Amino acid sequence: MVGAGPAGCAISLLIARAGIEVTLLEAAPSLSSPFRGEALMPSGFAALERLGLSSLPTTVPQRSLKGWRLLVEGQSLLEVPEPLDPGPACTLVAQEELLATLLEQASESPCFKRRQGVRVTGLRRQGARIGGVTLDHGASLAADLVVACDGRASMLRGQAGLPLQLAPPQHEVLWFLLAAEAVAEIRDWLEGTFLTVLGAGNxxxxxxxxxxxxxxxxxxxxxxxxxDLTPGEWLERLAQTCTAPLAPWLRQLPTTALQGPLRVPIQVGLAKRWHQDGFLLLGDGAHPLSPVRAQGLNMALRDAVVAAEELVPALRQGGGHTLDAALPEIERRRHPELRRIQTLQSAEFSSGELLRSQGWLRQLLAAQPNLFRPLMTQIWLGRQRQLRQGLPLGSSPGGP
Ligand SMILES: Cc1cc2nc3c(=O)[nH]c(=O)nc-3n(C[C@H](O)[C@H](O)[C@H](O)COP(=O)(O)OP(=O)(O)OC[C@H]3O[C@@H](n4cnc5c(N)ncnc54)[C@H](O)[C@@H]3O)c2cc1C
Structure with missing residues (x-):
């Protein structure tokens, strides 16, 4: 396995637990990263249940969302409490600790090996088949199967000749952090909800x-x-996007309370083919997603569950051609959900973009929030329910 993100850690756990030897190679020296996907949806909880984590251990920092709110020109046009339906609420989790938990469980199997701080530099071929990877400093590692979970910029995807079909470019997101000690009033006012603010064209x-x-x-x-703004200019720009009480709170913040921005370009795409003989692509590498309604962590976990169900019986039968024959089924089972998620995310993005760019529309909605709130809520719920549940995961009769 290449890459210790959610896809790589989850599939390593499932394969090792089935008593099959697996080596996880990760380039970064540790699991910590400035910021990665945090939102677990019911679809992600369903995958975790298949991973044997029906409840998250308390060692994983977590917080259930209390609801979703949308402010347009200062008027509330959506207020939906969590959970939307029976079942788990959308929950924010610290990804580093979640990954550590998966790896801790994988380490209980003597079949699991982890090599942290080792960069994979390329693929090793054995005839027509991919038969392992090359590593930093000229070393190499042979394998029956290389599973590339190396993220949205996947180098191995290119090396295996599996191009992405790219969606039209979307905007970028800049991520900031507001320091806890400076934002008590804002935090109390948020009441644990996820707030979206649209105003003044931003x-x-x-x-x-x-x-x-x-x-x-x-x-x-x-x-x-x-x-290229200073923290003070950013706080002013944020304040100009909203109204009281948020705007004055933002203006009063000390500039040291604002950390960032971390710039994350958005590239959305789907690899038409996820496999070659001896090679499989999973997670963001196979389907870089938009950040709209936070699906990446969930989809990576679900890829791993489906892949393990198909791979374990084939690996037990000895790999080679049996293994290669199992790979198309993984892609077949995952493609419909990914296509649907990307279509829904794109529709959600377009609606937000329409509202953001059309001042007259924002003014119209904000002038009569009580009139438009039920319609906005209905449209939002229709998409959100499909996004958060995903399609049934299904199962393979021979799976682990
Ligand atoms: C800023 C940000 C915010 C996000 N917010 C959310 C959110 O709220 N909810 C959500 O669901 N998703 C979110 N996502 C997306 C989510 O984090 C990803 O979709 C998810 O982590 C994908 O998992 P993955 O295992 O496919 O890849 P990644 O998590 O990207 O892991 C890939 C791993 O491969 C390693 N690697 C890469 N190349 C090599 C190499 N050559 N050799 C060895 N190792 C290598 C990398 O170091 C990395 O650890 C966010 C992403 C970002 C960047």
Whole structure:
């Protein structure tokens, strides 16, 4: 397995637990990263249940969302409490600790080996088949199967000749962190909800993180935006997007309370083919997703569950051609859900973009919030329910 993100850690656990030897190679020296996907949806909880984690251990910092709110020109046009339906609420989790939990469980199997701080530099071929990877410093490792879980910029995807079909470019997100000690009033006012703010032609999302009581703020960039701002200028720009009570609170914040931005370009795509003989692509590498309604963590876990169900019986039968024959089934089972998620995310993005860019529309909605709130809620719920549940995971009769 290449890459210790959610896809790589989850599939390593499932394969090792089935008593099959697996080596996980990760380039970074540790699991910590500045910021990665935090939102677990019911679809992600369903995958975790298949991983044997029907409830998250308390060592994983976590916080259930209390609901979703949308403010347009200062008027509330959506207020939906969590959970939307019977079942788990959307929950923010600290990804580093979640990954550590998966790896801790994988380590209980003598079949699991982890090599942290080892970069994979390429694929090793044995005839027509991919038969392992090359590593830093000229070393190499042979394998019956290489599973590339190396993220959205996957180098191995290119090496295996599996191009992405790219969706039209979307805007970028700039992520900021607001320090816990400076934002008590804003945090109390948020009451654990995920807030989206649209106003004055701009927009941002604001929510409390899983741990530390910091607030995370995602600012949607437009092409040509001047992003070279000081923290004070950013706070003023944020304040101009909203109204009281949020605007004055933002203006009063000390500039040291604002950390960032971390710039995350959005590239959305889907690899038409996820496999070659001896090679499989999973997670963001196979389907970089938009950040809209936070699906990446969930989809990566679900890829791993489906892949393990198909791979374990084939690996037990000895790999080779049996293994290669199992690979198309993984892609076949995962493609419909990914296509649907990307279509829904794109529709959600377009609606938000329409509202953000059309001042007259925002003014119309904000002039009569009581009239438009039921319609906005109905449209939002229709998409959100499909996004958060995913399609039935299904199962393979021979799976683990
Ligand atoms: C800022 C940000 C915010 C996000 N917010 C959310 C959210 O709220 N909810 C959500 O569901 N998703 C979110 N996502 C997306 C989510 O984090 C990803 O979809 C998810 O982590 C994908 O998992 P993955 O295992 O496919 O890849 P990744 O998590 O990207 O892991 C890939 C791993 O491969 C390693 N690697 C890469 N190349 C090599 C190599 N050559 N050799 C060895 N190792 C290598 C990398 O170091 C990395 O650890 C966010 C992403 C970002 C960047």
């Amino acid at each position: 927009g941002f999302a604001l929510f409390e993180t899983a741990a530390n009581q910091n607030l995370r703020l995602g600012w949607l960039c437009r092409p040509g935006d001047d992003l």
